[in-house]
Amino acid sequence: MSLQQAFHDLVTLELVVAWVGLSLLSVGVLWLDLRRHNAALPSMMKLVWTLTVLYSGLLGLAVYWYSGRTQISEDSFVRRGLRSTSHCYSGCGIGEVVGITLAAGILLLNTAGVIATTFSFAYLFGLxxxxxxLMQEGVGFREAVSDAAYSESGSIVAMEAVAIGSDVYLAGEATMGEPVFWASLAVSLSLGFLAALPINLGLLHFGVKEGMGDPSSM
Structure with missing residues (x-):
């Protein structure tokens, strides 16, 4: 039995509903913590963490708890990498959900069309x-676009290569009405996050990216 067939056999509507419920519960815990203990975080990072937890449930919440709270004991290279990956993930995730839902679920494009459409949306939202x-900090539009493309392209390409590839493989010919369509999307998003983490650590190490600020200093 192939991995794809095993995944199809495992997925049921009940599992998808349970995953959605767990993700929403995780978002609730996040919002409660942000309101009571981490109101000092910038609004952009609050959005980043909300989307990260919404996409990946307990995994996203664990990443926030380890690297994103003002209560962390001290910042570290790995924590910076996790925050940087989450920032990229939050934008790319929106693009991937929109792109793959449009391409595979509504337009019913072929595999090449699904990959091209989904990657385009993910890359755009990631940038x-x-x-x-950057523009809020006073950087001009052209410079902001150039800086974003330079610093984020490697992370986005790694994330989407794994995320889109695994989603297309697992979902196969599934339609939006089938639980496997949504289950594969949830799994692929988290796999994309894990794939992009070492890339972000490398970009931070070589100074291509600066990473998000230390929350414990806020």
Missing amino acids: VFTIGP
Whole structure:
């Protein structure tokens, strides 16, 4: 039995509903912590953590708890990498959900069309989530676009190569009405996060990215 067939056999509507419920519960815990203990975090990072936890449930919440709270004992290279990956992940995730739902679920494009459409949306949203904050800091539009493309492209390509590839493989010919469509999307997003983490650590190590600020200093 192939991995794809085993995944299809495992997925049921009950499992998808349970995953959604767990993700929403994790977001609730996040919001409660942000309101009571971490109101000092910038609004952009609150959005980043909300999307990260929404996509990956307990995994996203664990990443926030380890690297994103003001209560962390001290910042570290790995924590910076996790925050940087989450920032990229939050934007790319929106693009991937929109792109793959449109391409595979609505337009019913072939595999090449699904990959191209999904990657385009993910890349665009991933850049927007970097361009916006840069422009808020006073950077001009052209420079912000150039800086975002330079610092984020490697992470986005790694994330989406794994995420889109695994989603297309696992979902196969599934339609939006089938639980496997949504289950594979949830799994692929988290796999994309894990794939992008070592890339972000490398970009931080070589100074291509600066990473998000130390929350414990806020």
